[in-house]
Amino acid sequence: MLVLEKNQISAEIEDLAGYYGGNRTALLPLLQFIQKKYNHISDFAQQEIARVLDIHPVEVYAVISFYSFLHSEPKGRNIVRLCRTIVCDMAGKEKVEKAVERELGIKFGETTHDGRITLEFTNCLGMCDQGPAMIVNERVYTKLDPEKACKILSEVK
Numbered sequence: 032m033l034v035l036e037k038n039q040i041s042a043e044i045e046d047l048a049g050y051y052g053g054n055r056t057a058l059l060p061l062l063q064f065i066q067k068k069y070n071h072i073s074d075f076a077q078q079e080i081a082r083v084l085d086i087h088p089v090e091v092y093a094v095i096s097f098y099s100f101l102h103s104e105p106k107g108r109n110i111v112r113l114c115r116t117i118v119c120d121m122a123g124k125e126k127v128e129k130a131v132e133r134e135l136g137i138k139f140g141e142t143t144h145d146g147r148i149t150l151e152f153t154n155c156l157g158m159c160d161q162g163p164a165m166i167v168n169e170r171v172y173t174k175l176d177p178e179k180a181c182k183i184l185s186e187v188k
């Protein structure tokens with residue numbers, strides 16, 4: 032990371048923390064801001080947030096780990112999460128998983144080289160009677176089979 036970018040991140044964190052009163056209540060808004068702007072929350076940003084809010088870096092990391100929409104590593108422009116909970120599992124999740132991995136040339140937990148898609152697993156999406164289910168960004172898709180899942184992903188920009 033360039034020094035210039037580090038300086039910019041530090042300044043942004045200090046500004047925003049000041050706006051929220053410079054205490055713990057600023058933590059989540061700060062994380063959301065950094066996530067949105069930089070597509071992840073780097074180690075450096077985590078350290079800076081901890082320093083500015085005067086909290087331990089482990090606290091910052093714990094919040095990032097808790098929320099699925101916050102990431103400490105860069106992710107793709109689109110996040111695809113396939114339900115791995117038992118009902119979807121029994122409804123054919125594994126066939127969908129293998130087909131999607133083959134189609135994109137990556138495994139779950141990885142991001143395509145062009146940064147288009149990150150594949151992840153998720154727990155129950157509440158669509159158990161219509162499994163296998165997956166969520167692409169905020170949109171839920173149900174009753175998947177390998178062909179349907181691959182077609183959906185081919186249309187994701």
Ligand code: FES
Pocket residue numbers: 114115116117118119120154155156157158159160162163164
């Ligand atoms: S088990 Fe997959 S949506 Fe509930």
